[in-house]
Amino acid sequence: MTTKRTSLLDKRDWIAGLEKGLAILEAFDDKHARMTATDAGVRTGLSRTAARRYLLTLEHLGYVYTDGKLYGLTPRVLRVGWSYFDSARLPRLVQPYLQQLSAVLKESVYVSVLDEWELVFIARNGASRVMTTGFVLGARVPAPLASPGVVLLAHQPNQDDVREWLGKVELAPLTPYTLTDKTRLRETIRQARVDGFAVVEQQLQIGVRGIALPLKNRQGEVVAALSTNMPIGKETTEAALQRVLPYLQEAALGMMNVV
Structure with missing residues (x-):
């Protein structure tokens, strides 16, 4: 049982894009069920432009949807969580x-x-x-x-x-x-x-x-x-x-x- 991430990762092995993409997904919650790219950027510390690119990529992959302005999660996100219970x-x-x-x-x-x-x-x-x-x-x-x-x-x-x-x-x-x-x-x-x-x-x-x-x-x-x-x-x-x-x-x- 642990509550803190204590392992160190060599910078050469760190994929910053993956970290930021996951941060975008984790930014959605009950109080932020739908967000603009600006909102997502504020919650993740990214610029609006960067947040928009990540959101568009996640939309392309089927993890978020958009009406052209607001973004929200799709049920495909559950695949990631349920992989834990399956494995x-x-x-x-x-x-x-x-x-x-x-x-x-x-x-x-x-x-x-x-x-x-x-x-x-x-x-x-x-x-x-x-x-x-x-x-x-x-x-x-x-x-x-x-x-x-x-x-x-x-x-x-x-x-x-x-x-x-x-x-x-x-x-x-x-x-x-x-x-x-x-x-x-x-x-x-x-x-x-x-x-x-x-x-x-x-x-x-x-x-x-x-x-x-x-x-x-x-x-x-x-x-x-x-x-x-x-x-x-x-x-x-x-x-x-x-x-x-x-x-x-x-x-x-x-x-x-x-x-």
Whole structure:
């Protein structure tokens, strides 16, 4: 598990055009679903002319569309993301365990990892519920606001990096209960490291509780987080932990032999 790109690449091997093209694709989000070349240039640090050339190339390749002024992503972009799920080893290895776990708990269960400082859900198995309490594959959320994110932050080898990042980041309140106080966030992360699990309630969605613990390999290294989401209802935090934590721990031990 890593949150920072630490490897150095020789300048002779660096392809700047590829970096800029990917930056253009990553510039699109829910607040910038359609952009002009000028907008894209501002968000990527490119000139309008350079951004336009990259956008036109991406349009030619089928990754963006345009009405002559505004550009947007096409479904072809999903090919890149789904190539990870088709080829990555970890999601395939944990899937049978997630199926068994969700059948026992009658809840949605997940495996997730950190990408930089965002939490990304890479495997899931969902229970049938009328109420939606879960995440789709590939969903990205601020790590401190989800139980698996707290667990992964708690098990980062360099906690100074975590504290430095928390000192800089601005977390938008997504519910009335979203925890944005940096001191309390640091304490939540510290407690998760002590306890070996994390409970997060109503940080991302009203009425939803998440419970997570670290997923380790045979060498004892944390490679991901295993978690479940559930509606809070009338169930207390203590009762929820007693109900699901032993099963999460058992599943994590089983996965240790394959991840």
